[in-house]
Amino acid sequence: MEPIVYHHTLPIQIRFNDVDKFGHVNNTVYFSFYDLGKTEYFATVYPHVDWEKNGIVVVHIDVDFLEQIYSTDHIAVQTAVTEIGTKSFRLAQQVIDTRTGVVKCVCNSVMVAFDLESHTSIALDNEWVEAINHFERRELRKEKKEKKHI
Amino acid sequence: MEPIVYHHTLPIQIRFNDVDKFGHVNNTVYFSFYDLGKTEYFATVYPHVDWEKNGIVVVHIDVDFLEQIYSTDHIAVQTAVTEIGTKSFRLAQQVIDTRTGVVKCVCNSVMVAFDLESHTSIALDNEWVEAINHFERRELRKEKKEKKHI
Amino acid sequence: MEPIVYHHTLPIQIRFNDVDKFGHVNNTVYFSFYDLGKTEYFATVYPHVDWEKNGIVVVHIDVDFLEQIYSTDHIAVQTAVTEIGTKSFRLAQQVIDTRTGVVKCVCNSVMVAFDLESHTSIALDNEWVEAINHFERRELRKEKKEKKHI
Amino acid sequence: MEPIVYHHTLPIQIRFNDVDKFGHVNNTVYFSFYDLGKTEYFATVYPHVDWEKNGIVVVHIDVDFLEQIYSTDHIAVQTAVTEIGTKSFRLAQQVIDTRTGVVKCVCNSVMVAFDLESHTSIALDNEWVEAINHFERRELRKEKKEKKHI
Numbered sequence: 001m002e003p004i005v006y007h008h009t010l011p012i013q014i015r016f017n018d019v020d021k022f023g024h025v026n027n028t029v030y031f032s033f034y035d036l037g038k039t040e041y042f043a044t045v046y047p048h049v050d051w052e053k054n055g056i057v058v059v060h061i062d063v064d065f066l067e068q069i070y071s072t073d074h075i076a077v078q079t080a081v082t083e084i085g086t087k088s089f090r091l092a093q094q095v096i097d098t099r100t101g102v103v104k105c106v107c108n109s110v111m112v113a114f115d116l117e118s119h120t121s122i123a124l125d126n127e128w129v130e131a132i133n134h135f136e137r138r139e140l141r142k143e144k145k146e147k148k149h150i
Numbered sequence: 151m152e153p154i155v156y157h158h159t160l161p162i163q164i165r166f167n168d169v170d171k172f173g174h175v176n177n178t179v180y181f182s183f184y185d186l187g188k189t190e191y192f193a194t195v196y197p198h199v200d201w202e203k204n205g206i207v208v209v210h211i212d213v214d215f216l217e218q219i220y221s222t223d224h225i226a227v228q229t230a231v232t233e234i235g236t237k238s239f240r241l242a243q244q245v246i247d248t249r250t251g252v253v254k255c256v257c258n259s260v261m262v263a264f265d266l267e268s269h270t271s272i273a274l275d276n277e278w279v280e281a282i283n284h285f286e287r288r289e290l291r292k293e294k295k296e297k298k299h300i
Numbered sequence: 301m302e303p304i305v306y307h308h309t310l311p312i313q314i315r316f317n318d319v320d321k322f323g324h325v326n327n328t329v330y331f332s333f334y335d336l337g338k339t340e341y342f343a344t345v346y347p348h349v350d351w352e353k354n355g356i357v358v359v360h361i362d363v364d365f366l367e368q369i370y371s372t373d374h375i376a377v378q379t380a381v382t383e384i385g386t387k388s389f390r391l392a393q394q395v396i397d398t399r400t401g402v403v404k405c406v407c408n409s410v411m412v413a414f415d416l417e418s419h420t421s422i423a424l425d426n427e428w429v430e431a432i433n434h435f436e437r438r439e440l441r442k443e444k445k446e447k448k449h450i
Numbered sequence: 451m452e453p454i455v456y457h458h459t460l461p462i463q464i465r466f467n468d469v470d471k472f473g474h475v476n477n478t479v480y481f482s483f484y485d486l487g488k489t490e491y492f493a494t495v496y497p498h499v500d501w502e503k504n505g506i507v508v509v510h511i512d513v514d515f516l517e518q519i520y521s522t523d524h525i526a527v528q529t530a531v532t533e534i535g536t537k538s539f540r541l542a543q544q545v546i547d548t549r550t551g552v553v554k555c556v557c558n559s560v561m562v563a564f565d566l567e568s569h570t571s572i573a574l575d576n577e578w579v580e581a582i583n584h585f586e587r588r589e590l591r592k593e594k595k596e597k598k599h600i
């Protein structure tokens with residue numbers, strides 16, 4: 001697998017009560033970091049999306065906790081879309097120490113476009129997909145990639 | 151001031167990450183307990199209210215932290231409406247240790263009825279006020295109390 | 301793979317601010333539920349462990365979000381250890397709707413015994429392993445299982 | 451009462467799940483903002499303090515919620531010590547909109563120096579008090595102020 005190039009990095013402000021009794025940032029808080037990274041990513045890539053109507057829901061998350069995070073660390077969350085299907089796409093994220101470059105935690109998730117009124121999955125909006133491809137500087141749609149290889 | 155009699159007591163489930171690096175429940179988490187007590191109180195007293203339309207917003211909170219809370223404590227939040235005006239009312243709450251009866255924290259708040267669409271304060275619904283009075287077993291409206299004294 | 305039998309079920313109290321602007325319990329909050337289930341599981345199975353000295357850290361989490369959780373749902377988190385190695389073990393958890401039995405979310409995690417002072421992984425305590433085996437009513441150590449099959 | 455001059459302003463990063471189902475930042479989250487402002491304030495004013503040994507606990511909080519905070523707002527928390535006693539001191543804080551200057555929420559708290567081992571209140575460290583006075587550019591000790599007026 002080729003390494004992921006991240007074009008989106010968001011510095012994270014650690015809060016006092018992110019730290020649990022073991023003196024490190026509690027694992028459950030990492031998901032707030034990923035959530036924030038994701039939200040900012042989509043707001044950057046495609047600012048016009050109406051999240052009240054067109055939701056995107058997480059259906060799967062996969063996380064490797066590599067290093068602990070302390071309240072004095074300077075961290076950032078990096079986000080990239082890595083693959084786009086018809087109704088779903090894959091997102092790679094990592095929390096890094098911005099001073100040392102050390103990767104603290106890696107997260108892969110599968111997200112599905114979701115009609116919040118009918119509560120059913122829907123096809124990803126084409127304009128939105130183009131915007132992601134443009135931001136990531138490569139073709140992320142599986143079927144398109146396959147065609148290219150022919 | 152006469153002591154408050156609480157008719158609503160909600161046991162609280164403490165979560166692992168409620169506890170901060172000092173080994174006690176973080177102060178900011180107490181407000182989640184009060185919020186939960188409040189929500190359950192209103193759901194009990196007047197289950198028919200449509201919170202999407204008729205909001206109640208907190209405009210003032212006053213808290214005395216008397217004792218620390220530890221993850222092994224058994225606690226509950228107690229809630230009572232103590233005074234009702236035209237557009238606002240007062241709420242008294244406390245977190246107690248359910249085994250020792252010790253009061254851990256006392257909270258007084260002022261809440262205002264709020265139209266979530268027009269973003270303006272509105273008169274409290276009369277049926278709702280009656281339900282509160284009934285639940286609290288006394289007349290809480292200021293003006294009604296004054297009339298009685300004449 | 302054989303289905304997991306859960307011997308530990310902990311009802312979860314949903315808090316007002318667990319619910320995000322989409323009206324359902326925010327994904328990040330699920331991890332607090334799993335954390336709580338885990339903490340109670342270990343406190344039940346082996347109450348004598350000194351968590352200040354012998355920590356257990358999560359190194360991997362894998363989550364499938366199957367159904368949304370609403371504030372009015374009655375939910376519980378179920379926890380089982382499913383496999384034990386020398387320094388690590390696997391944990392299966394799920395959030396269920398206690399009234400319908402519907403599985404809302406499934407979580408698998410890998411945890412490692414960790415010396416909080418030297419910050420290195422350590423062998424799992426044998427007494428602790430026995431207690432888990434006893435609670436789960438089966439042999440969970442990989443090597444022991446392999447030996448049995450001979 | 452003279453207006454408070456704030457010499458410490460900390461921009462706050464709003465997180466996705468700070469926003470509740472009413473679409474604004476949940477009231478309980480404000481206290482995380484104040485906590486963070488406080489922590490950074492003390493780290494700035496007197497970086498050498500050993501928080502593991504010399505704790506400062508909140509004994510009273512008083513909050514006026516003036517305006518709602520939305521996820522798109524740019525906010526900061528401002529912090530000032532306003533009065534220093536023997537064992538306790540007063541802290542004023544406010545959340546502002548950094549683009550409009552609008553004050554969203556005002557918080558006053560009383561904090562007490564606390565020995566985390568003996569669990570008793572202790573006299574404030576003199577060097578620490580000097581550092582605060584220096585940072586705030588005025589004499590904050592009540593008794594010293596009174597003497598001056600003679």
